[in-house]
Amino acid sequence: MSDYETPSIAEQRALSYAKQRAAEQAGAFVESYTRMEKVHVTEDRVSVLVSGAMQVISQNIEKKAMPDGDVRIVANITAEVDTSFIEKSLSSKDEKTSSMDDAYNQIKKAIIREEKETLELKKRIADLKSQRLPTHDLQLEIKVKEQEYLAINKTDESWALWKKGENAEALVLADEAVKLNPKDWFIYFCRGTINVSKKDYNKAISDFNMALTIGPKERAVYINRGIAYEEIGDLDKAISDYEVALGIDPNYADTYVSRGNAFSKKGDTDRAINDYNKAISIEPKHEGAYIGRGNAYQKIGELDRAISDYNTVLTNNPKAKLAYYNRGRAYKKEVR
Known part of the structure; x- marks a missing residue:
């Protein structure tokens, strides 16, 4: 953690990194488990299963002051894999939420992308500081990145709760994510999908509309809006959305x-x-x-x-x- 970083964000990043490492180990277990059960799953599907099956049992943060004035933060977690969740997921495939499963990899890519961009900003700030040049503008940029980081992490946590069927808790985090970054179409898409699971289809359609207004015309948004239309009995609009989605990706x-x-x-x-x-x-x-x-x-x-x-x-x-x-x-x- 550098002197221009928020401690809570630095701790969140450390925990996120620890969870990523734990997820890699859990992924190897899940892959082995599915092979033992004689069920073929793709690499992306393994990631989806891990996100719902891995449960953090305990976690702690260690801080150490460094000679250069920075603070090193190390997160330690203990996690376990819930095989009953894997069993439940393997026993049924819900087409209504499959596009959300596909979107999970976008969440992870967004987190990794944000981490790389922030690391580059840190390096640029460190270079400027070494030359005794002003860093104010870049520090403001890092503050924006912090908001984006918190928002996408809350979206990630929300997705994991939604996957376990904890829709009310998932929606709370999704609402918080929208407040943190109301310009991210993907967060509206995720909240809309949670609202579909809660059978609040009109709110879901509103979220999908917002996602399409502020973001790219993504296939997954049209699919899930189509699902919401289908659930309220507007089959013609549902079919129309599916056709748009097929035009994007046939x-x-x-x-x-x-x-x-x-x-x-x-x-x-x-x-x-x-x-x-x-x-x-x-x-x-x-x-x-x-x-x-x-x-x-x-x-x-x-x-x-x-x-x-x-x-x-x-x-x-x-x-x-x-x-x-x-x-x-x-x-x-x-x-x-």
């Missing part, structure tokens, strides 16, 4: 699944199946696509095809509870 399987689900709700089974087929062509093991297509086949009485799709899901993920349930329904219809 190779994202989840969007086809979301649009397929909306078509299915409208009773347009043919177009729904077509979207599920597209999703599977992009991602051959996409769980939601097979379940959606299986459900569509059930609706039109093609039970053998439906059962085949559920079987495919269970081959790839033996813990997929929804596939067992829907296959049971199909078997029951077939017996009748």
Whole structure:
């Protein structure tokens, strides 16, 4: 910690760094655990699982004065991995929140990017100080960075709570993040997704609108706004948002699944199946696509095809509870 830094921010950075190191170790455990359970997960999915499964048991901060006047801050944490969270996550795949899972990596990248930019600012300030030149403007810039850092870290913490189903607590942190940095579209996107989980769809749509007003036209924002529209029964607006998302990225399987689900709700089974087929062509093991297509086949009485799709899901993920349930329904219809 240098003399121009806020102590609380320096401590937060130290804790964040310690958690990053712990997450790396937890990631190795989670990867090994999923292999043992015979479930294939991507590297990004491992990161998502770690964020929800890793729990900090204890933490402490050590401070030491350095000869140059700086203060060295070291954070020590003890964490454990909650395997029950992994089990729950592996047993179900919620298409309504998959884009938020995808966004998790953006949170981490934003934190890393901010840390690098701040480190560069510190180096520039140190150089100016060594030359006895003014550093006021750069110190003001660091203050702005501190606000951004606190906001994105609160967003990260909020996301982890949301992942565990603690929506009320997650929303409190998301509100704090918005107050700290009301110009970050991504924070509105995260808060909007939490509001979707809280079934407060109008607030969610408002957050997504704000994200699109102040930020780039991101695929994930359109997808999640589409989900909110879908939940309030405005299927045409939902489909429209999914189509915009596909225009941004036509190779994202989840969007086809979301649009397929909306078509299915409208009773347009043919177009729904077509979207599920597209999703599977992009991602051959996409769980939601097979379940959606299986459900569509059930609706039109093609039970053998439906059962085949559920079987495919269970081959790839033996813990997929929804596939067992829907296959049971199909078997029951077939017996009748």
